[in-house]
Amino acid sequence: MRRRPPPDLARIDGSGPDARGLSVWVLVLAWPASDVVSGSARPRWAAALLVALVAVLFVAALRTAFDGRRPLRAAVLLLAAQTAATGTAIAWFGGHWLSALGVLGVATGAVIGHLPRPRGGLEVPMFAGVGGVTAVATGSAWLGGLGTGAVVAAAWTTLTAGLVTTIVVRLFLVITLLRDAREELASAAVERERLRFSRDLHDLLGHTLSLMVVQAQAVRRIAERDPALAARQAADIESVGRDALGEVRQAVAGYRGRGLAAELDAARSALAAAGIEPVVRRSGDPPPAADALLGWAVREGVTNVVRHSGARTCEITWEDDVLSIVDDGSAAGAPSGGHGLRGLRERVADAGGSLTAGPRPGGGFALTVRLREAP
Secondary structure, eight states, rough: OOOOOOOGGGGTTTTTOHHHHHHHGGGGGGHHHHHHHTOOSHHHHHHOOOOOOOOHHHHHHHHHTTTTTTOOOOOOOHHHHHHHHHHHHHHHHHHHGGGHHHHHHHHHHHHHHOOOOOOTTOOOHHHHHHHHHHHHHHHHHTTTOHHHHHHHHHHHHHHHHHHHHHHHHHHHHHHHHHHHHHHHHHHHHHHHHHHHHHHHHHHHHHHHHHHHHHHHHHHHHHTTTOHHHHHHHHHHHHHHHHHHOOOOHHHHHOOOOOOOOHHHHHHHHHHTTHHHTEEEEEEEEEEEEEHHHHHHHHHHHHHHIIIIIIISOOOOOOEEEEEEEEEESSSOOOOOSSSHHHHHHHHHHHOOOOEEEOTTTTSSEEEEESSOOOO
16 A cells, blocks of 8 residues: 655644654553553453553554555554454453543544545545444444443544544645645746746847847957947947846846837847848737737847848838748758747747747748737
8 A cells, every 4th residue: 555755744833743742642541551450350461461552552553654654554454453452452341441442543543544535535445444443443332231322432432533533634634735735836936937037138148249249340340440430339339238237137127028119129220230131010019918028039039130140131020910030141050949049939838829930931031929829
């Protein structure tokens, strides 16, 4: 019989049941023990042996039930042995041995409470286990010649103690499972946020650093021929660097993007600086919920055009919830599976859309973002 390791019930406000706390119920055996001391239970050696045996089996059943390293089969066998010993003592000696039924009910609840619940939801183990032990206790009281009131008391004591203990153990197990699930969800949320932040930084810095590299190359080429133009280009690099610093700070504060309009303006400047003619067509405004996402798409697409395409023109079109970025360069070096496009594809999918990227039949490279997947 397989089992899961027991949860650390002490973590739940320090009030969860455990073997040590429930073992206190062994003191209830003081009543049958008093019969042994007074000599009213005959033969005394048999009564003493049964008191000791029930106490040992009770503690052993509890410790085994709450010890995830031991199979539940062992706990069930110990409970069966305790049930047999308690039933024998009641049938043989009667009287004060009825108090041992409370101890038996607690042990029953501790063991049954750790049994796996059936998938159908019907508590067969609980009703069968507690009911079977109660039947043995009731039959033992009847065989011991006790009155009707004592027989009913035996049944009620065993049934109540067993059910209450089972429900309490199950309750704390469920609480622990819920707490573990909450911690797992929190860890998953942290991981998703870490992934989101890494994608944001990649998009921000990848675009900006690419632009700065292109402008720095231009400065190096024209520095000797036209110092004044080189100085203006260097000033542009400084301005871009300052903007990048502000964008990184905004990303750290949770900022998701500048939106489609701002990124289209930035794309015109970046493409022109790289010697690529920008052609921008925009029809209407995007949905507010997708504005930042489309901005990231423009940023990533234009960054790849500047880095890899060697294109002469780049067309950016927004119309009917579809964003397309098309260039006439070489698609051989286009990063169709790069980190940036992979992260952008994940974002678009999370928003319920789709992204396609790849070479065009007539040459060049195309990136298309659809806010709603085509039927």
